[in-house]
Amino acid sequence: MIIDLPSTSTSQVNAKLVEMRARGGAVALGRVLTLVIATEDDEQLEAAIEAANEASREHPSRVIVVAKGSRSAAPRIDGQIRVGGDAGASEVIVMRLYGALATQGQSAVVPLLLPDAPIVAWWPGSGPKAPSEDPIGELAQRRITDSAAERNPVKALGTRAKAYKEGDTDLAWTRLTHWRAQLVAALDLPPYEAVTGAVVTGEADSPSTELLAGWLAEYLKVPVKRIKSVGAQGIVSVVLERNSGAIELSRPDGRIGTLTQPGQPTRRIELRRRDNKDCLIEELRRLDPDEVYEASLHGLGKIASGATPKAAAAKVSPAAAKAGAAAKAAPKAKPPKETTSS
């Protein structure tokens, strides 16, 4: 059910929510958190709501979408309430803010927050430079940004590292979890030898690749080389060097990973790029500070950059490289389907 409340106020929205609950039964019971989505009023808005609705199957929540509309219009709020089939296991409140109100999102959010429940803020598009100092970010225990959605992802990651406060997290970090899990599991097995060096290869502007390298540098305390590939998307491969031979985890096609270790057969692993829904579910699972993310941001400064390998560059046609870059520039414009690129 979708109810539009044009030119409204937050108290009217609240009254409507109470009325709907009284009439329709326990619509709003058992919510475990409030998710605030701060976004521009554009095509990425629906994709973000859809991801939040999917995530609500695991984390029933009240979703408040603060969409910034035209700054030059007269100040007003257009509200919309979605419940039932249109909202997964959540209830969605969309607030479109126009004119001077557009920059005052927090004033529209505060009256609608669930009592006592934790608050999570998510910027699916371009996020604030210092999330914890943003008016909406200040309200939240957990602040989710997405460096990959920024105009310059790697630079954005650097900014995040400088502004880091406990409770910050980034979807570029969440996308790494499967990679990290496989690498950790590989080191759990014999031969138990120290890693002497590491090489991380990936797309030039892939923040996940940077973070992976940072994580390795911070935890292994060995030189980590970052090689920028051309054409291939996202993370391409990780090599951990040891005296007995290297562990290599590579994913040239963006789907299937191959794990090679000396003295053991090559193993193939499903290592598909994760969609936003998956990442959001993982993010909402824990609301405490992520120390490992903080450590990896710290590790960013320790990465040595390597040259772009000529062989890899030569193999890829310019057209493919361009397509990859284009997909990179606007990754959020697409619905979060499983075949997302970058």
Next chain:
Amino acid sequence: MTRVWENPLRDPRDKRLPRIAGPSSLVIFGVTGDLARKKLMPAIYDLANRGLLPAGFSLVGFARRDWAHQDFGELVHDSVKEHARTPFKESVWNRLAEGIRFVQGSFDDDDAFDKLAQTVKDLDSERGTGGNTAFYLSIPPSAFPVVIKQLARSGLSDADAQTWRRVVIEKPFGHDLKSAKELNSIVNDVFPEESVFRIDHYLGKETVQNILALRFANQLFEPIWNANYVDHVQITMAEDIGLGGRAGYYDGIGAARDVIQNHLLQLLAFTAMEEPGSFSPRALRAEKIKVLAATKPAEPISETTARGQYEGGWQGGKKVPGLLEEGGFSKESKTETYAAVTLEVQNRRWAGVPFYLRTGKRLGRRVTEIAVVFKRAPHLPFDSSSTEELGQNALVIRVQPDEGITLRFGSKVPGNIMEVRDVTMDFGYGHAFTESSPEAYERLILDVLLGEPSLFPVNEEVELSWEILDPVLDHWAAHGTPEPYSPGTWGPPSADELLARDGRNWRRP
């Protein structure tokens, strides 16, 4: 190895990382059975889909059918498509399918087991299963001795210091104390107790694990969780289906052996145990063993137990046959399909608090729950007419379906007179947390591969359970027959009389 290897990438604060099992393979005996098709294989796919299986994980099926690997692959494919919890993805399936093998043979066929041993070995070199193998015996216990002997003979059960072998067995764990001990000794002959995993799928359920969180993570409940405040506890596992087609397994076994011995006594142990020193498997088991050792049937058994057998009749708009008309059951079968027992936990916390356990087939509806019923308030400052409709406070842990917790307490009825009536407050797992919580088998299979034994009962627990139940079974065998009850009801009249004697009545779940 002089020093214990510390993985530099592992950080205990890193809660994102899933627990991925190490390289391993799983051999399932009895792959064509219902359990394997409906639960095990879908659970394995779901684990793969969640990225929790190791790279190179392999699945070997062993059965009498004359099949090629592809035929078995097809069976797995179909059962996964039909029963898996998570959406079917071709790419995940393809990775999993690469490691599926089938070995044809009967349990007394030496060649077949040698072939199985070779297959497991080949998988290690081809796919890198690390020589680690779990054997899932989804077969009747009568076949255990021969299969276990074959595993030992063919060398499949031999592990060295670097690898592990684990065996997974399903209920029934014997049919009385003596047979349980025999079974344990057969299994323990070949597999040491720490590598035996007895599956009680109830323990894999989120709601059952939540009993521990509810009791030991909150300040609210534990202070009143004792004989000072609790009047009695009812543990119910009811099913609305009959036993058509299950005569071979059920006839002569009955409801008490099938359900009370394992599921209900485990639920009792979780409900009644003291706080463990930690959540390590050892500490947890120690507390469960303590409470089971203190549990005894209430005497006299003729007055504290009840049993029944369903008759034919109408249930839920359908005509259903009685047990004696079900195919395969003897016309004189004395097998009970309903069993209720009264147990006492003889320790300071629970002295004088009866635990009523009941289970049955063809009851009102399918439900499993634990109801902790509290004493009445010692004094009610209302007119007696105001509180006529006030019952006892109760905390109900709904194990399945509709997982959650219900709290029942008194509340004023709106209006200008003071009238207090029972109301309920509901916590639903479904809407408060996760609709898509993992299936019990997913959790348990993963725990087997990880070697994490917390959720599996050890042989001492099994033997203690039989010690509790054996006096009741002996009494039943010596006296009378089960009382008939109509399908779709909540059991025979004697079950109601059993509680009425104590001035109580069964909660309608």
